[in-house]
Structure formats: structure tokens, C-alpha cells
Amino acid sequence: MTDEEIKALFLRELHRIAPEVELSEIDPAVDLREQIDLDSMDILNLAIAIHEATGVDIPEADYPQMASLNGCVAYLHSRTRQER
Amino acid sequence: MADFLMPSLGADMEVGTVLQWLVKPGDVVKRGDIVAVVDTEKATIEVEIFLAGVIQKIVVPEGEKVPVGTLLALLTTDGEAVTAVPEAKPKPAAPAPVVSPLAPPTPPLVARPTPIPAPPHRPRISPLAMRVAMDLKVDLATVQGTGPEGAITKADVERAAKAPPPPAPEPAVAAPIAGPAPTAPPKAAPIDHRAAMRKVIAAAMARSKREIPHYYLGTHIDMSNATGWLQVENLKRPVTDRLLYSVLLLKAVALAARQIPEMNGFWIDGAFKPSEAVHVGVAISLRQGGLIAPAIHDVDKKGLGEIMVSLRDLVKRVRAGVLRSSEIADATITVTSLGEQGVETVFGVIYPPQVALVGFGKIVERPWASGGMVGARPVVMASLSGDHRASDGHRGGLFVATLERLLQEPEKL
Numbered sequence: 001m002t003d004e005e006i007k008a009l010f011l012r013e014l015h016r017i018a019p020e021v022e023l024s025e026i027d028p029a030v031d032l033r034e035q036i037d038l039d040s041m042d043i044l045n046l047a048i049a050i051h052e053a054t055g056v057d058i059p060e061a062d063y064p065q066m067a068s069l070n071g072c073v074a075y076l077h078s079r080t081r082q083e084r
Numbered sequence: 085m086a087d088f089l090m091p092s093l094g095a096d097m098e099v100g101t102v103l104q105w106l107v108k109p110g111d112v113v114k115r116g117d118i119v120a121v122v123d124t125e126k127a128t129i130e131v132e133i134f135l136a137g138v139i140q141k142i143v144v145p146e147g148e149k150v151p152v153g154t155l156l157a158l159l160t161t162d163g164e165a166v167t168a169v170p171e172a173k174p175k176p177a178a179p180a181p182v183v184s185p186l187a188p189p190t191p192p193l194v195a196r197p198t199p200i201p202a203p204p205h206r207p208r209i210s211p212l213a214m215r216v217a218m219d220l221k222v223d224l225a226t227v228q229g230t231g232p233e234g235a236i237t238k239a240d241v242e243r244a245a246k247a248p249p250p251p252a253p254e255p256a257v258a259a260p261i262a263g264p265a266p267t268a269p270p271k272a273a274p275i276d277h278r279a280a281m282r283k284v285i286a287a288a289m290a291r292s293k294r295e296i297p298h299y300y301l302g303t304h305i306d307m308s309n310a311t312g313w314l315q316v317e318n319l320k321r322p323v324t325d326r327l328l329y330s331v332l333l334l335k336a337v338a339l340a341a342r343q344i345p346e347m348n349g350f351w352i353d354g355a356f357k358p359s360e361a362v363h364v365g366v367a368i369s370l371r372q373g374g375l376i377a378p379a380i381h382d383v384d385k386k387g388l389g390e391i392m393v394s395l396r397d398l399v400k401r402v403r404a405g406v407l408r409s410s411e412i413a414d415a416t417i418t419v420t421s422l423g424e425q426g427v428e429t430v431f432g433v434i435y436p437p438q439v440a441l442v443g444f445g446k447i448v449e450r451p452w453a454s455g456g457m458v459g460a461r462p463v464v465m466a467s468l469s470g471d472h473r474a475s476d477g478h479r480g481g482l483f484v485a486t487l488e489r490l491l492q493e494p495e496k497l
Contacts (some may be wrong), residue, residue: 019237019404020372037371039424041329041399060318060326075398 001054001080006073017042027067035068043067047051058081086135088157090122093131093412097124097284101149102156103214111139113159118408120156121214127278127376127402128214131409137161213238220245220479225362281374293434296351300431301480302467305488306454307447309460313494329447330393330421335497336490337442338383341417344483346475347440347468348416356439356474365415366395366437368402377435378407379415388497423447429465439471440480442487 001009011023014032021036032038038046047058047066058066058080066072106120111118118130119139137159144156154426185401213236217224220241221329227244229236310332318326340350341362349358362384365377379477380386380394419439422430423446446492452461466487470480 011350016398017403018371041396042403044323044326044328045400048324058323060315 001076003073006054006076007069009050009053010046010069010072013046015050017045026069031064031067031071033067038067050076054080085140086137086159086161087155088119088133088159089134089156090152090156091131091151091409091413093124093129093409094126096294096497097126097152099149099151100124100129102144102146102454103128104146105140105142105157107142107157109139109141113137113139121406122409124337125284127412128406129409129412130406135159135161156455158492168397175179199200213241216280217241278373281370285374288435289433296434296436297472297475298434299470299472299480300467301470301477301484302429302431302465303484303488304463306452306497307462307464307489307491310491310494311447325389325392327388327392328395330444331388331395332363332494332497333421333444334366334380334383334391334395334419334493335386335388336487337417337419338364339490339497340486341440342384343486344475344479346479347470347483349439349474350416350437351439351471351474352437359416361416363414363416365418365438366398367420367432368399370402376412377415377418377420378402378411381410381414417442419444422457423464430469431467432469434469434471439474440483441469443467443469 006020011026014021015023018036018038026032027035033043043063045065050066050072051057054076056076058075058079062075065075093100101125102120105119106121107113107117107119110180113133113138115134116132119133122130122131124128124149139157139159141158141172143158144150144154150156182189205335209403214224217227217236222241222245224236224241226242227236244387307329312328314327314329314332321327341364345358346356348362349356351357353432359384363379363381364381364383367375367377369375378398380391380398383391386394398411415435415438418432418435419433420430420441421444424442428445428448430445432441432443434441443466449460450463451458452463454461468476468480468484470483
């Protein structure tokens, strides 16, 4: 998966979870729990969507690492490298 | 001929706007089918019908705002001969019960084990976009959806509103289903949902504090068994099946409510009416402000995995602004969990006509003395707001103690 594909997937799912959020205003570097008040249910749904699209199983302990757009891209890169 | 009326979706609802009909004359409906989408001040609700039969006539067209109790549609029920629709049916004269919004609401439906059916297929549109379309008087049939799976988004509607009017669409497409000729545009005034929701919360909470003599109990609960068990359990589960700890809390509350039935039910017409079923209302805050507490049905009978699925589904639909009528009207006890906001203690306000509200704060690590030793344990503050008309502090205390005991054996939940 390319960075662009990961980003598109992340934003598409974010739109589903938080339809009221203007995606163009998301700061890719900032944790979404602080930025738009996502809760543990929202983060779990994000993890599930990413798992379903990429096949990467994300342990609970790693959720914080993928709670921002940039963090998610970096995290998926490191995970897919490990598994190769 | 049977009447399908604008339902009362919670103690705080006075009027509703029919956003969309999902049935038309001649359609066969059964109990639990979703037949219409109604906008209340608080949310967009998919309204289920509790009659079986054939739709004969749609009385209130899409876009019209009517009081609770207004005749929305006529249907012939099973076994009844299908008769011609009486054309001279007088206009519904708003037969809403002449009561103030603060009068006792109609008793919510309880003990209805019918599973909630999946909503019928229809073009995907977010409720927000639907409201905007109504406010801007945009015909949705002319809007091209650009959202996920071709869904129509708010931006699509706004774009369509700015664009020059498209060539007149086929009349068959533009005409509202079975409504009167579209000469009169929808009369619904634009609704400021945030302000409207504030108003209904204000009315319900003011009524609660005026009528319900609350008593409050609280205790600290050692959560080391629960969180430890959950960690191990979640390691075994794929990400799609993982549990949030609030699922343990909901199940424990439901089991405790079954054991101490004075906490589970309604105060109606000067008397406590216990409920057989345990439908747990879950207070879910909306990011734009406000909150809503729809119910998960039969939590006492569901496994943890099942409750998790229901909770995920519910939160998703609350965030999207679409709920079902039965979920809104029939919680028998409510749970509020403010832990995520970092608060340690919450003493909540009971949502009438319910008689109890259970609050949970944040799980924090605290020194905990046990067996003559002090150690660090994850601890949560559990509180009960009880209706003193329905129960006393002694029974309330038993309820909290039962809750604590249940949370010590998470594997049995």
C-alpha cells in the first residue's frame, strides 16, 4: 500500500466515524483524540477499518501510535516492513 | 383500518418532521419494519411500525412537521379486507394529547424481544445532508453523491444548491411518494439542531430535578480483576472482536438491575412500574455538543461480544445522527461513563420516567488496602442516582454492592 492509499483509507474511515468533521481541516500531525475529540470506540473502529483493508493486526497497545494521520502512515510502514 | 401515528420518541419530544417515507401505498409491512425517517429536535430517527398490514394512504407528506400523536398513515391490518382509501378523510387536526411537554409521557414499550431488522435499502445520504437539503430546498433526486459508496454528503447538497437549476427532472422522479402534488414546498422551517437539542435536554432535566427526589450513592471499585481479564481476553481476540471495558460495566449494571428490580423500570402516574426486560440506555455525547442516551436491548441476556457489537453499532449511528424509534423510547435504566473525559466521579441526573442512573468515572491507579497490604490498583468510582419514590438507599446500596461483586468476576459476565 502506498502512502497515498493509506491516507485515503484513513480519511475515508474518519469521515464515516465523524461525519461532521471537515477533513480538509485535519492536522495530520496531531492526535485525533485531542484534535476532534475521538474516544476509545472511535479509535477502535479506525483500527478495525485499517485491519480490514490492510490485513495488519494492530495490538491494543499500539492504538496510540496510529491516532494521527502521519502516525498511522508511519506505523503501517514499520509493521509491513517487519512482516516482510 | 389502523392508524399509524407520530410516535413519542422519549420524554422530551413534542413534534417531529417527516423527512422521508420508506413505504408507499400498497406496501406490505410487518412489526418492526422501519417505515419512515423522522427528525426530532434531538436526532434523526428511523421509525419502526408495530402493526402488520398493508399501507393504504400516506397522510402527512415528507417535509411536514406535526405534533406527537398526529395521524401519519393509514393501513389495513392482517385479515382486514383491503378497502378503498376514503378520499374524504378529514385533515388530521393535530390530535396530540393536550398536555404540556412536562406531563408524564406515554409508557415506553418494554419487553419487546423482536430483533431490530436491517433498514431497507435506499440511496445513501447522511442525515446532515438530508437536513441541509430540506433547509436549502434542494431536490435530492438531482444531487450527485460523491461520498463513500456514492453517498450524498452535505457538500454535495450545498454544491447543488449553488448550481443553476437543472433541467426539470422527470415528474415521476421528483414527485414525493404518494404525497399530494408537489405544489406546496415542504414547510419545515430550518432547524438549528444544537439550540433545539439544548432546549429538549433543558426541559427533560428540569423536569427530572423538579419531580424526582434523587438520592446519591457511590463507591470505589477495584478493577484489577476486570482490567486484567480484559487485557488477556483482548490478546486472544482479533482487532474486529475486541472488547472495550465499558462493555463489562454495561453487563454488570444489567445483571445488578435484574437482581435489584427497584432500579429497573419507570415511574408513571404516581407508581413504580418495574420492567421485566433490561434495556440499558447508554449516554453518548455528541462531538458538536449535547448528548443522547439510546438503549441496547436485553443487555442482561447478551454475551459480552454481542453487547460490544450492539454498542459499536449504536455509537456509529449516534455519531451519524440516525437512531431507531425503539432505541430512543425504551431504556429501562441508564449508564453514563465520563471516564474518557478524565473525570473521576459523576453523579448523574435521572432521565424520566426512568428511576435510576449509574455513573462511572475514569479508571485511575490508586493505593488500595486489602488483606493488611497496600498496593496500587486500577480503581473506578461507581455511583447510583436513585429515585427515592421508587426505592430507598438500602436497596440502592445493595445494587451498588452487587455491581461491585459482579465486577470482581469478569469471566462470569
